[in-house]
Amino acid sequence: MRKTLGMAALAAMLAGGAQAQSTADEIAKYREMIADGNPAELFEMEGESLWKTPRGPKKATLEQCDLGQGPGVVDGAFARMPRYFADTGRVQDLESRLLTCMETLQGIPASAVVDGDWNKGERKTMDALAAYVVTHSRGQKIQLDLANPQTRRMYELGKRAFHYRSGPMDFSCATCHGEDGKRIRLQDLPNLTHKEGAIAAWGSWPAYRVSNSQFWTMQHRLNDCFRQQRTAEPVFASEVTVALSVYMAATAQGGVLQTPGLKR
Amino acid sequence: MANPMRIRAAVKDGFTEVRVLMSHVMETGQRKDSSGALVPAHFITELTAKHNDKVVLSAQFGPSVSTNPYLSFKFEGGAKGDKIVVSWVDNKGDSRSDEAQIA
Amino acid sequence: MDHKRRDTLKAGGGLGIFGLLVAAGLIKPELAEAAWNKSAFEAKNLESALAALGAGKPGDSADVQLNTPDIAENGAVVPVGVISKLPNTEQIAILIEKNPNLLAAKFEIPAGTAAEVQTRVKMGQTSDIYAVVKADGKFYVTKKEVKVTLGGCGG
Amino acid sequence: MKAVSILRPALAALLAATAGLSAAAGEDYDAQVREMMQSSFKENGIASKYRQLQLDFQKTCSALVPPSAEAMRQIEAEQMQTVRWPADGKFFGDWKEGEKIAQSGRGLTWTDKAGESNGGGCYNCHQLAPQELSFGTIGPSLHRYGKLRGSDEGMVKYTWGKLWNAKAYNACSQMPRMGDAHILSEAQIKHVMAYLFDPASPVNQ
Numbered sequence: 001m002r003k004t005l006g007m008a009a010l011a012a013m014l015a016g017g018a019q020a021q022s023t024a025d026e027i028a029k030y031r032e033m034i035a036d037g038n039p040a041e042l043f044e045m046e047g048e049s050l051w052k053t054p055r056g057p058k059k060a061t062l063e064q065c066d067l068g069q070g071p072g073v074v075d076g077a078f079a080r081m082p083r084y085f086a087d088t089g090r091v092q093d094l095e096s097r098l099l100t101c102m103e104t105l106q107g108i109p110a111s112a113v114v115d116g117d118w119n120k121g122e123r124k125t126m127d128a129l130a131a132y133v134v135t136h137s138r139g140q141k142i143q144l145d146l147a148n149p150q151t152r153r154m155y156e157l158g159k160r161a162f163h164y165r166s167g168p169m170d171f172s173c174a175t176c177h178g179e180d181g182k183r184i185r186l187q188d189l190p191n192l193t194h195k196e197g198a199i200a201a202w203g204s205w206p207a208y209r210v211s212n213s214q215f216w217t218m219q220h221r222l223n224d225c226f227r228q229q230r231t232a233e234p235v236f237a238s239e240v241t242v243a244l245s246v247y248m249a250a251t252a253q254g255g256v257l258q259t260p261g262l263k264r
Numbered sequence: 265m266a267n268p269m270r271i272r273a274a275v276k277d278g279f280t281e282v283r284v285l286m287s288h289v290m291e292t293g294q295r296k297d298s299s300g301a302l303v304p305a306h307f308i309t310e311l312t313a314k315h316n317d318k319v320v321l322s323a324q325f326g327p328s329v330s331t332n333p334y335l336s337f338k339f340e341g342g343a344k345g346d347k348i349v350v351s352w353v354d355n356k357g358d359s360r361s362d363e364a365q366i367a
Numbered sequence: 368m369d370h371k372r373r374d375t376l377k378a379g380g381g382l383g384i385f386g387l388l389v390a391a392g393l394i395k396p397e398l399a400e401a402a403w404n405k406s407a408f409e410a411k412n413l414e415s416a417l418a419a420l421g422a423g424k425p426g427d428s429a430d431v432q433l434n435t436p437d438i439a440e441n442g443a444v445v446p447v448g449v450i451s452k453l454p455n456t457e458q459i460a461i462l463i464e465k466n467p468n469l470l471a472a473k474f475e476i477p478a479g480t481a482a483e484v485q486t487r488v489k490m491g492q493t494s495d496i497y498a499v500v501k502a503d504g505k506f507y508v509t510k511k512e513v514k515v516t517l518g519g520c521g522g
Numbered sequence: 523m524k525a526v527s528i529l530r531p532a533l534a535a536l537l538a539a540t541a542g543l544s545a546a547a548g549e550d551y552d553a554q555v556r557e558m559m560q561s562s563f564k565e566n567g568i569a570s571k572y573r574q575l576q577l578d579f580q581k582t583c584s585a586l587v588p589p590s591a592e593a594m595r596q597i598e599a600e601q602m603q604t605v606r607w608p609a610d611g612k613f614f615g616d617w618k619e620g621e622k623i624a625q626s627g628r629g630l631t632w633t634d635k636a637g638e639s640n641g642g643g644c645y646n647c648h649q650l651a652p653q654e655l656s657f658g659t660i661g662p663s664l665h666r667y668g669k670l671r672g673s674d675e676g677m678v679k680y681t682w683g684k685l686w687n688a689k690a691y692n693a694c695s696q697m698p699r700m701g702d703a704h705i706l707s708e709a710q711i712k713h714v715m716a717y718l719f720d721p722a723s724p725v726n727q
Contacts, residue, residue, distance in 0.1 A: 023438060023655050026436060026437045026438040027436075027438060027440050029436045029437070030436035030438060030439055030440050030446070031440070033434075033435075033436055033446035033448075034444055034446050034487070036283070036336075037283055037285055037334040037336065039285055039287075039331075039332035039334070041270045041285055042267060042268075042270060042285055042287045042332060045267070045268060045270060046267055153551075156551045157551060157554060157555055157558060159586070160551055160552060160555040160584075160586065161555055161558065161559065163584045163585075163586060164555060164559055164576070164584050165576065165580040165581075165583055165584045166559070166573060166574055166575065166576050166577075166580055167573040167574075168573065168630050168698070168703045168704070168705060169630070169698040169703065169705065170577075170580055170583075170689075170696075170698055170699065170703070171696075171698075172584060175660075175696045176660065179660075181659070182658070182659050182660050183657075183658045183659045183660075184646045184647065184658040184660065185516075185645060185646060185656045185657065185658050186440060186516050186655070186656045186657075187440075187658075189660075210330075210441050210443050210444035211441045211443050212443070213289075213330075213331035213332055213443070226563075227569075227631045227632055227633065228631060230569065230573065230630045230631060231563065231569065231573050231574060232563040232564060232565055232566065232569045232570060232571045232573050232574055232632070233563060233564055233565075233566040233569060233632050234562055234563055235562055235563065235564055238561075238562035238563075239558050239561065239562050240558050240559065240562035240563070241562070243558065264440050264441050279481060290489075292467075292489070294467060309403040310403055318477075318479075319477055320477065320479070320480050321474060321475070321476070321477070321480055321484075322474070322475045322477075323472060323473065323474045323475070323484075324403050324404060324408070324472065324473045325471070325472050326408040326468050326470050326471055326472065327468060327489075328463055328466050328468060328470075328471035328472075328488050328489050328490075329471055329472055329486060329487070329488055329489070330443060330444045330445075330486075330487040330488055330489055331443070331444075331489075333486065333487065334485075334486060334487050335484070335485070335486050336484070336485040336486075337474075337480065337481065337483065337484045337485070338480070338481045338483060339479055339480040339481065340479045340480070340481070341479065438655070514655070516655055516656040
């Protein structure tokens with residue numbers, strides 16, 4: 001019985017495969033057509049203006065924010081993130097580092113973002129700021145400092161978190177993102193355990209999503225991955241989100257950033 | 265107040281190609297919010313693009329145009345440094361006008 | 368000129384935003400007068416939309432090209448390009464048959480502007496898209512089906 | 523309710539144990555990850571923090587090194603015990619209802635509410651009816667499922683069991699345990715069965 005089942009399944013799979021290919025070609029054409037004129041540019045413009053606007057109780061701008069390349073240096077900063085910051089003693093991704101800058105420079109408490117709602121208030125500000133910063137690493141190579149022991153530790157944690165199955169559907173990140181050439185519905189799933197897929201994913205988030213006209217940071221992306229994975233909700237900028245980001249960015253090491261991206 | 269547009273204009277083969285991204289919700293008036301209430305229609309109705317002082321395109325939009333509208337077109341002539349001005353108004357009377365130089 | 372403009376601005380209170388834009392020289396008066404074509408944009412079927420555009424029964428034309436994908440990954444953003452090879456093209460309209468309001472956009476093409484526009488539209492479901500072109504006072508049409516799919520996990 | 527009260531002290535004990543371990547072992551990443559998978563998450567609506575705890579087979583199937591054939595067989599045997607056969611002996615419902623369940627990917631997220639009927643999410647991973655172009659490829663195509671495989675008792679029972687608990691046939695299968703994990707009700711699984719086997723179902727066209 002096992003044998004007949006295998007043959008039948010194979011025949012059905014081959015029939016489905018040809019159709020899947022022509023659909024994939026059409027979807028590729030669709031994506032090419034919308035690639036020019038990414039509305040993420042609107043968020044980037046807003047982010048640049050917010051970066052330079054005095055805000056918060058301290059009425060300060062973010063122009064002295066140190067994203068790892070020195071105070072105020074935005075160019076190329078995202079290509080080296082997440083990274084270890086001595087002043088906070090933590091490995092930080094872009095969003096958690098922006099939280100630090102907003103808190104120390106502007107006096108805006110991190111809780112305004114961490115406990116906030118998506119697309120509202122300071123979390124919305126965060127979206128625009130991220131759009132601005134990542135645009136200034138577009139075209140640059142992903143270069144994580146993997147010699148740093150703290151970053152290395154986060155990589156190891158991230159890799160294990162990626163494969164951690166739990167919840168009512170037994171899913172882990174790897175369920176959908178552990179193999180080449182898979183799709184959910186029509187959506188291609190990058191294999192994040194290999195370099196090529198990791199570059200496709202890490203290298204194109206944050207991104208504008210046409211389905212809801214929103215700009216999504218990696219924090220937002222990961223949050224919604226976990227939602228669909230049916231876990232509890234990851235806390236904004238929590239250790240697991242940074243660890244997974246280190247795992248993805250390290251796997252994508254050397255790839256070129258196309259940030260900000262344009263997504264379904 | 266509405267957020268600024270992003271306007272890019274470049275000369276190519278005797279034509280100036282203009283690409284515009286507008287920041288606008290383009291609400292259809294048919295969508296319900298989380299509480300089930302209808303979100304009122306809010307969309308750009310009219311747009312003009314000018315090269316120096318000459319209208320090079322005018323358009324009317326309905327609510328079927330996508331959120332954060334994109335538009336591209338091209339006109340004859342135009343030189344590097346010339347001014348392109350794009351203006352829109354929406355059904356609530358909000359408006360926005362931005363300019364860019366031909367690159 | 369300046370004099371006249373100042374006078375118009377002074378009277379600006381009653382002009383509304385569009386009037387102010389005209390007064391400020393941002394928009395030509397001709398455009399302001401060519402008000403938004405309410406009846407065309409609110410038309411619920413192809414016949415009445417074409418009638419409101421003054422297009423009647425346009426003839427098919429291979430000189431009107433509609434550039435869209437065959438399948439849209441998401442109905443919220445469907446790229447649509449229209450190119451007219453007809454001489455003296457003065458107007459291009461994009462209609463989506465199965466949308467609640469068919470007419471999506473209408474472009475006036477002055478002399479010197481290429482009869483070639485690209486924009487993005489929403490589609491509620493798989494539908495024919497029509498490009499209606501007015502050239503030399505006559506209307507022409509071409510259509511193409513775009514399939515709208517459901518992406519993502521649906522969760 | 524009873525299960526929760528049993529779990530609560532167990533969770534506290536586990537957390538205390540993992541915290542101790544990570545401090546003692548230094549670079550015991552597995553223990554640190556178990557702790558992180560608790561501390562980085564918060565409850566939201568129906569998505570409780572207990573979801574962060576791993577069942578034994580989930581833990582085995584999360585290891586960076588794939589489990590041994592023996593460990594897999596053991597899991598499969600254990601999971602087979604969970605399969606509940608239809609109480610009235612009837613395996614098939616209405617394929618039209620089955621289609622709706624196959625199409626819907628809703629349910630059990632923190633934006634869903636308790637008591638809502640869940641979808642099966644079948645199309646997320648499988649091709650089924652040929653006219654639905656939007657299908658996933660994580661699982662094999664199930665187009666013409668009944669037509670190609672027939673509907674003898676063995677095939678019907680295998681399919682029911684696979685839907686109830688896919689881990690009974692493949693320990694680390696990516697497919698959720700539709701029946702065992704209370705994602706779908708018995709009645710819903712019958713509808714999905716009809717969608718797969720009924721000669722009139724679009725799946726078999």
